[in-house]
Amino acid sequence: MTTVTSVHEPAASLSGTRRARPRDRWNPAPRRTPYTFIAAAVLLFVAVYVVPLGYTVYLSTQKTQVSGRGLGPGARQQVSAGFSNYATVFGDGEFWQSVLRAVIYGCILIPIMLGLATLFALILDSQRVRFQRFGRLAIFLPYAVPTLIGSMIWGMMYLPGFSPINSTLHALFGMQGINFFGQRIVFLSVANIGVWGGTGFNMMVLYTALRSLPQEVYEAARLDGANERKIALRIKLPMIRPAVIMTAIFSTIATLQVFNEPYAMHQIAYGGVSTSWTPLMTVYQDTYTANNVYLGAAESIVIAVMMFVLSAAVLRITNRQIFGGEAR
Amino acid sequence: MKFPRSAKAAACAFAAAALVAGCSSSGTPTASASNEKVTLTFWSWVPNMQKIVNVWNASHPDIQIKFTEAAGGDAELSKLLTAGKAKDMPDIAQIEYQSLPTMVSNNYLADISKYDDNLQSDYPAGLWSQVTVGTSALYGVPQDAAPLAFFYRKDIFKKYNLAVPTTWAQYATEAAQLHKDDPSIYMGDTVGTDAGLFAGLTQQAGAQWWSASGSSWSVGIDSAASQKVASYWGNLVQSGAIDSQTAWTAAWDKSFSSGEYASWISAVWAPGDLSSSAANTSGDWAMAELPQWTAGQHVSGAWGGSATSVTSDSQHPQQAAEFIAWLNHSTQGTSLLVSDGSIYPASLTAESSSSLPAQTFMAQSDFYTLAKQYSSQVVAATWGPDVPVAYSKFSDAFASTVKTASGYLAGLTALQTAVVADMKANGFTVSGS
Numbered sequence: 001m002t003t004v005t006s007v008h009e010p011a012a013s014l015s016g017t018r019r020a021r022p023r024d025r026w027n028p029a030p031r032r033t034p035y036t037f038i039a040a041a042v043l044l045f046v047a048v049y050v051v052p053l054g055y056t057v058y059l060s061t062q063k064t065q066v067s068g069r070g071l072g073p074g075a076r077q078q079v080s081a082g083f084s085n086y087a088t089v090f091g092d093g094e095f096w097q098s099v100l101r102a103v104i105y106g107c108i109l110i111p112i113m114l115g116l117a118t119l120f121a122l123i124l125d126s127q128r129v130r131f132q133r134f135g136r137l138a139i140f141l142p143y144a145v146p147t148l149i150g151s152m153i154w155g156m157m158y159l160p161g162f163s164p165i166n167s168t169l170h171a172l173f174g175m176q177g178i179n180f181f182g183q184r185i186v187f188l189s190v191a192n193i194g195v196w197g198g199t200g201f202n203m204m205v206l207y208t209a210l211r212s213l214p215q216e217v218y219e220a221a222r223l224d225g226a227n228e229r230k231i232a233l234r235i236k237l238p239m240i241r242p243a244v245i246m247t248a249i250f251s252t253i254a255t256l257q258v259f260n261e262p263y264a265m266h267q268i269a270y271g272g273v274s275t276s277w278t279p280l281m282t283v284y285q286d287t288y289t290a291n292n293v294y295l296g297a298a299e300s301i302v303i304a305v306m307m308f309v310l311s312a313a314v315l316r317i318t319n320r321q322i323f324g325g326e327a328r
Numbered sequence: 329m330k331f332p333r334s335a336k337a338a339a340c341a342f343a344a345a346a347l348v349a350g351c352s353s354s355g356t357p358t359a360s361a362s363n364e365k366v367t368l369t370f371w372s373w374v375p376n377m378q379k380i381v382n383v384w385n386a387s388h389p390d391i392q393i394k395f396t397e398a399a400g401g402d403a404e405l406s407k408l409l410t411a412g413k414a415k416d417m418p419d420i421a422q423i424e425y426q427s428l429p430t431m432v433s434n435n436y437l438a439d440i441s442k443y444d445d446n447l448q449s450d451y452p453a454g455l456w457s458q459v460t461v462g463t464s465a466l467y468g469v470p471q472d473a474a475p476l477a478f479f480y481r482k483d484i485f486k487k488y489n490l491a492v493p494t495t496w497a498q499y500a501t502e503a504a505q506l507h508k509d510d511p512s513i514y515m516g517d518t519v520g521t522d523a524g525l526f527a528g529l530t531q532q533a534g535a536q537w538w539s540a541s542g543s544s545w546s547v548g549i550d551s552a553a554s555q556k557v558a559s560y561w562g563n564l565v566q567s568g569a570i571d572s573q574t575a576w577t578a579a580w581d582k583s584f585s586s587g588e589y590a591s592w593i594s595a596v597w598a599p600g601d602l603s604s605s606a607a608n609t610s611g612d613w614a615m616a617e618l619p620q621w622t623a624g625q626h627v628s629g630a631w632g633g634s635a636t637s638v639t640s641d642s643q644h645p646q647q648a649a650e651f652i653a654w655l656n657h658s659t660q661g662t663s664l665l666v667s668d669g670s671i672y673p674a675s676l677t678a679e680s681s682s683s684l685p686a687q688t689f690m691a692q693s694d695f696y697t698l699a700k701q702y703s704s705q706v707v708a709a710t711w712g713p714d715v716p717v718a719y720s721k722f723s724d725a726f727a728s729t730v731k732t733a734s735g736y737l738a739g740l741t742a743l744q745t746a747v748v749a750d751m752k753a754n755g756f757t758v759s760g761s
Contacts, residue, residue: 063753063754063755064754064755066433066754066755066756067543068543069540069542069543069544069545070433070545070713070754070755070756071429071432071433071461071462071713072432072463072465073435074435075435076433076434076435088753156578159577159578159579160579161573161579161582161583162577162578162579162582183728268577269574269577274724274727274728275720275723275724276724285720288409288410289406289716289717289720290714290716290717290720290750291409291430291434291714291716292750292753292754293413295753
């Protein structure tokens, strides 16, 4: 037995090395090198993404169980809840109303913000405009203000009896003050903060895309007799379409996540903005105020899935758009 | 104590863990020797608490207190509930009475009965029952009492020839009369913003928002007594006799400093608040008993008030309890709390002490005598284990409803439903709903 194996073994290893040799020559580094390179990224991805996500999924299947009056040590226990938290989320009218509010908010915010951003980018890019650098900075500056601070400043301007907007309207036209926290108008009040803060960033993205377009195209258009307006509408706009679509995707994702602006509004005046005005505010309310981290986790997972589906859908549609545009 | 909500606007709950990063955990968890040097962390929102802590630290080299200022009651509670999950709470925390059952129910407070039970005789029975939460344990030592009272502008009342209202009926009549005489002035604002004030007023009317019997809770938020209060204020605001704006905003502060409001229904901590929001009116204010539902009665409710507690994360409950006893019971501690923290002390010894400083903002010589009297008139209250939910739902329900009697009543019903649903979701046994 031993002789048989000893005969066979060198042969096997010999053939093994012979087979491996050509690859070694072309690819001299050991095979684990690529894994070493991606290890850091994978570790980080697992540590800051997969593990918290898994923990959130776990929490979403738990609940508290109170025994007796619920006072004193050991009165509150964490028990498995199955999918009952998800059932609560799907049956919770308040949660879906907050989703609906975020959608309405997005329908107001995104067209206005991207429209203005495109307009400003085209204006700044046109050759006749003076004070370009100043204009760029002035439009971009609100983006540099933290949203919470920007929201508080706007909130002060909305406060009845304090509002410079209302006192100006009153002084000029004798108008009664606008209630910026009214049930309907508050959507505009909050969206206004989003427009104010977001236009500059999106303008920068579009402006950068415009600057990278080849100048020869304009020259050709001018030779053909196109004026600045026609160049903007027929040449520049179609050519920066991928950038416009990208800003639209980012804005859509940001819309469902809106938190800072309405949260600050809520703190300033309770009137129009309730504690569960947007989906993330509902999560915050349930997790931190109501101290029900399990329900909050289930809501977070539902929001994450909705965002994933939404982003995938937008990407799918826009991919077709981008490539379709290039093919033509 | 209660401070403007605008001051706690920053969303800082996430920073909870970071704030206590420097927390001490030296020594063994059990029975550390009293001569060992420890550092304890402490959260509170009493003004100038750092100064008071410095006095303690100077004389107690072995028990050093590291103080972190909190934004206010609600903000601190959210942070504590979050930090508690991470087992990262400070050693010592200021907690409003109505939030104690929530903390106890989460098992976040340490039982300090073996260290501080001997202090019981120094506190009113009503406040002591708050810190025991109806059990045999002790979850804190009362710091301040916050009975409701009627604060009014002497100059405005004199100018419009108003008498200090002793009943709610009289308050309503005078409110209507005042606003008719001068449409730019209101008797005050409505009570639909702050759940603490509304709860205190219903407490005076005889409502028991929560009560416990055996192992089950009952919720009486939408009770007849609460409904009486809700329709009273709904009718007043509907008639336009009082102002309807949201409280605790900059515009609301302005209504006090500009003299638009002739009175404020508040608690005895009000002078501290007015002295910052309406400093120009110093000396114009006086305090009187809260108007009564039945003439000749003398009952009041409370709005806030806090205890100081040791959390279940503390490794040194004995030393923490020692500091709390000094702060809320000793003559040195309580007089510092009164002079620097401008609170009204819960300690009976401190209440009757002659060393209480004069109330400079009110210019009212019998301020503390009256405060003591109102404090004894407060109806005992039991707070439930989910007060934060009730208080935040209150702001939703009353802010979004129409400001009429029926709107306020609908808000009350919505609040009751939400609180019962939340308690049931957490597995509490709720009866009588």
